[in-house]
Amino acid sequence: MTTNRTSESSAGTPLIDLHALVVAVRRRRRLWCALAAIGFVLGAAVAVLMPPPPSAVTKVLVAHAEDQPNDTGTLIRTDIEVLGTTRIAKDALNTLKSSESAEDFMKDYRGSGLTNNVLQIDVAADTDAQAVDRAKALADAFIADHVRRMEAAAKAESQALLDQRDRMREELARVNKQIGNRAPDSDPQASAGIETLFSRRAELNSRIADFDQRAAEARTGTPKVVAGTQIVDAPRAVHHSLPKAAATNAAIGLALGLVLGLALSAVGAVVADRPVLRRDISANLGASVIAELPRRSGRPWRRKGARTTRERLTATLARTVRGSAEPLSLLELGCPRATGTLALDLAGALAAEGPVTVVDGLPGAPLIDLRPQQGGPKVVGSEHVAALSPQDRRIGVGSVAPGTAWTDLQHLGTQTVLVVRAGHGSAAWLHTVARQLAEQRIPVVGIVLIDPDPGDRTDGTLWDGLHTALRGRGERTARQNGTGTRRTERKPAWASRGADNDQEAR
Template sequence: MTTSTTSESSATAPLFDLQALVVAVRRRRRLWCSMALLGLLIGAAVAVLLPAPPTAVTTVLVAHQDDQPNDPGTLIRTDVELLRTTRVAGKALESLNSPERPADFMRDYRGTGLTNNLLQINVTGDSDAQAVARAKALADAFIADHLTRIREAANAEAEALLDRRDRLRDELAKVNEAIGNRPPEGDPSASADLESLFDRRAKLNSQIDEYDQRAEEARIGTPQLIARTQIVDGPRTVRHSLPKAVVTNAAIGLVVGLALGLALAAVRTVVADRPVLRRDIAANLGASVIAELPRRSGRLWQRRRTRVTRERLTAHLARTVRGSAEAEPVSLLELGCARSTSVIALNLARALAAEGPAVIIDGLPGPQLAKRRQKPGDPTVVSGERAAAVPHQELRIGVGSVAPGTAWTDLRYLGTRTVLVVRAGHGSAAWLHTVARQLADQRIPVIGVVLIDPDPRDRTDGTLWDGLHAALRGRSETPVRQNGTGQRRTERLPVWAAGGPDNDQEAR
């Protein structure tokens, strides 16, 4: 039993391939590394070109009337917000005799709650002396405003208690007057009323004493709060270290640039939809990956493996060309890797030189083959009208391109069978489909795909186990074998070619 078909795998494919996204983002490391480096340089430049202004700092101990050990910091946060008010800023500017507007001054300082009762004030200025003077004036203004609010609250509470006490005294006077106007003795009802009046008077006296005591406590507690609210750390200048600022800003710029670079790379990957994994490239082209080659020479310890891979690919292509030199000439069609395709074609021509002269038909749009320096023993390279004069007895290797702008009808003159040389991540999925369909229209079977610059961590399978090794509509009409019913079976078409009217006719 074979694996699932191409149509089934496409139907069950996830809408978002995380593995392909990670690989594509990793391949764009030049982008996000450049962004990270740019952020690092910008951060360091900002620290050098825009140094921190002179700054002074002071610490104020703030006593609250409602202080609680389990306070989550609500009171000190309120003090921080009160510090950033035009009233406090205006009083500080008045003490400094400064014409600056309070709204402008508020941008030059900030408050930070260190604990539930410690408030740190940072102030900037044009010089160290000005920053220290501003910090002192701002701390004094805040303390004065805080103490004013404490006194007003204490006085308001005391006045409320005394007002309540005075109302009770008025009521007590009425009770005393009722007791003084008591009826003659001997009346039972009068005795009961008198007893209730005495009880009421006793309660009123008790409540009056309680309100007097509470009013006194409210006034007594205010001086304690006033004495505790003070500057505990006098204003002093803050020394800024330029190397430390450079390192800090550079690190922040590096992180921000790296994050932006990764986000930009991810967005470009999703929008561009350029397959990178060999699995996706093979599925979109409808042909298996037969070899992988790096785009550059690579490191010293990787060159031997690259050389062995090139030799195997050359031997495989040489066997293919020998078996179909006259009937079905083979071409190499590149997509995003003209230089690598030229090298493969030259190596193939040299390998075939032992059996006879080999000619490379140059159909590349660039000068990779046409303007190269001829070396002794290199094959002949012809292009244009000279290609039509090449004898059919000679081994011909066509080299062309399937990049946008390709003249599709000319590809069949380069070879009736082809090997696609594709750089990973160069073409979009839509363009890979276009290439496969155009080659199908020209009846050019794809022998296989040579993947250039593959991802070294790609572990996906680039072999189409249940599809055509040459994805094309023309080959789909070729009988493969007879099944048990005596009827000939044809190969299955790729998904992208399954719905067209021509395909329906061919299927019938």
């Protein structure tokens, strides 16, 4: 039965809670905003400190004898690779009368295909004039090499066709010699052989004429390629706008930094597994969230609301202390200063009813800066607890951060309120805190959540925590004093249905 409920619960729990992930990433906005700002600054700095070298560009229209309407760009890609060879580079350097090596020169230019027949050549140099000269030399060298290759190919093709024609002519001469002066019907006995020779002669004459025509077409195609391959855009210097380049690089750096920051925040949130939502914090600690306080004072128009919330929380805790003979402690996780301030406020609210002592068990001495003026609550260290009068009310302040001496928490208070900063402790550590407090028999009467997410709409109330929750303490006290009536805690419909189902399963 238990196994079935466990498997159903595991099946209903998503591998990654997207709501919690979005909240965790949003809370790490300092990280990804900082990375975005760094990317923005670096992008602009690269444009200013590393401007592009002077460059020139030219466009060449390249005609191919094998041009086809359905060409996928194979021919122009071949031209780009030919442009990037040492032969073209050496021809251009010879034209420029430069002693630079072809390998070094090839690093300063590149070709790109704009269409199937338009080749763009980009060249970098020390000056704009030098870049223009290099672009002109490269375009001329490429055109000359392309024309030579096309002419050589056409000449080779034409010569091959003429060679085939000459072999056909030699065979035709042999056939004519065999025929001699005979007519097709001169010798009835050999008419079949003579007809075959005449048919072969006609076929050879047709093929010879075809080879002549194809050779002539091969020679005719070369002038079209030569005339069609030319510079269609004269070499010109490319002028770079520094503001435009800086803006472009800054925008790219901003986008890359933002993406990197969001990715790191998301991965960090998943790996760290630090609960942020009040639902998760309440479930991991096994207690309900009773109040939320901002980590900082915030904007002026929000300070009044934060002050009101703090006063209401102080009054609630004061009622809890008055209604119980057990000392109360405030244990912090990630917010020692806020916890100390809350303890001093609580002590000040109870000071009018009798002596109140604040037991400072926080690591270090954060309460020294918050110590009240003369006449306020007394603040002592945890080592002086034994010397306190039993009639004095004690409010303990301690920590449940890693490294806590768990056995010392009993001296601060036998019941506690956890003051937890959202997103500070991992889920594993929150489990550890809940387990250690349970082993020390220190009930958690509630959780004060510090720095909650403004967009958190989850429920931080546990329906099975009435035995420790503040909402049940008044009823429990009234029953102990013999007054009041027993009231059943009302649960939501889904909780009742779940309980009925468990009962039926048993």
